[in-house]
Amino acid sequence: MSKQVKTRRTTVPQIAARKGGDPIVSLTSYHAHTAAIVDKHADFILVGDSLGMVMHGMESTVGVPLDLMIMHGRAVVKGTQKALVVVDMPFGSYEESPSVAFRNAAKIMKETQCGAVKLEGGARMAETIRFLTERGIPVMAHIGLTPQSSHVMGGFKTQGRDEDTWAAHEADAQAVSDAGAFAVVLEGMVEPLAAKITKQIPIPTIGIGASAECDGQILVLEDMLGLSPWTPKFVKVYGNLGEMIEKAVEEYATDVKSRAFPSEDEIYR
Numbered sequence: 435m436s437k438q439v440k441t442r443r444t445t446v447p448q449i450a451a452r453k454g455g456d457p458i459v460s461l462t463s464y465h466a467h468t469a470a471i472v473d474k475h476a477d478f479i480l481v482g483d484s485l486g487m488v489m490h491g492m493e494s495t496v497g498v499p500l501d502l503m504i505m506h507g508r509a510v511v512k513g514t515q516k517a518l519v520v521v522d523m524p525f526g527s528y529e530e531s532p533s534v535a536f537r538n539a540a541k542i543m544k545e546t547q548c549g550a551v552k553l554e555g556g557a558r559m560a561e562t563i564r565f566l567t568e569r570g571i572p573v574m575a576h577i578g579l580t581p582q583s584s585h586v587m588g589g590f591k592t593q594g595r596d597e598d599t600w601a602a603h604e605a606d607a608q609a610v611s612d613a614g615a616f617a618v619v620l621e622g623m624v625e626p627l628a629a630k631i632t633k634q635i636p637i638p639t640i641g642i643g644a645s646a647e648c649d650g651q652i653l654v655l656e657d658m659l660g661l662s663p664w665t666p667k668f669v670k671v672y673g674n675l676g677e678m679i680e681k682a683v684e685e686y687a688t689d690v691k692s693r694a695f696p697s698e699d700e701i702y703r
């Protein structure tokens with residue numbers, strides 16, 4: 435009986451060690467088969483709570499339930515072999531207290547077999563980040579534009595336009611790093627602030643709408659594939675899946691109406 439050689443997944447310390455080195459490649463994925471493709475080229479894959487908006491038509495990420503994150507997280511872990519899989523903790527699953535956060539993060543890790551969780555917030559979440567990491571749960575932090583707080587921020591607003599706010603963002607970055615986060619997403623902040631934070635802290639920064647100076651980059655897969663009906667300015671669109679799907683669906687509709695489908699190839703005799 436031959437024993438299958440199992441490729442080892444990228445580990446949390448391997449990501450952390452990339453500070454100042456080769457840029458870290460990351461995308462979101464919510465789905466086993468697309469994750470398998472992303473897995474070939476990404477260092478880590480994020481099962482983002484953006485899935486509420488992208489997959490389920492919600493207007494924000496605030497309504498995303500824990501069980502939905504777990505279902506998509508499990509699918510992505512099953513579909514991949516190589517990349518570290520990080521699952522977003524959804525709104526309401528971690529803010530109340532470190533012990534609530536631990537219980538829900540442990541549930542995510544047990545039920546999905548992912549390698550780490552991500553949560554939003556800087557200095558205010560530092561105690562929770564420390565509580566989780568000291569108990570075996572690697573945490574990726576997320577500061578700047580934090581979509582789960584969009585109701586407080588008054589929408590999805592780019593951060594750091596007013597230089598007076600920079601000190602608070604820098605303190606957030608330092609706080610999550612000191613608390614033990616292995617990396618931090620910098621979302622939707624002016625470029626010089628993201629570059630400055632990247633130089634200041636010892637953990638990798640992962641930019642989205644941030645800076646090319648960040649230690650890595652992440653985008654929502656559907657956005658960069660050209661499948662999203664709208665995208666923020668920070669998205670570079672690398673594909674045209676939306677057009678490709680429409681063309682295929684249109685051809686199929688034509689074939690059904692003309693009875694060209696199914697043909698001899700697609701029927702049983």
Ligand SMILES: Nc1nc(=O)c2c([nH]1)NC[C@@H]1CN(c3ccc(C(=O)N[C@@H](CCC(=O)O)C(=O)O)cc3)CN21
Nearest residue numbers: 484487488495581590591592622654657662666667668
């Ligand atoms: N499809 C998708 N892509 C994302 O990147 C994403 C989600 N969904 N959902 C969760 C959050 C929400 N995100 C967003 C959503 C909108 C803007 C946006 O409209 N930004 C304005 C900037 C406005 C300003 O500068 O204040 C833009 O014009 O890009 C940004 C990030 C990022 N995340």
Ligand SMILES: CC(C)C(=O)C(=O)O
Nearest residue numbers: 462482483484619642
């Ligand atoms: C945009 C990334 C960083 C995210 O948090 C998500 O997709 O939910």
Ligand SMILES: [Mg+2]
Nearest residue numbers: 482483484522
């Ligand atoms: Mg998210």
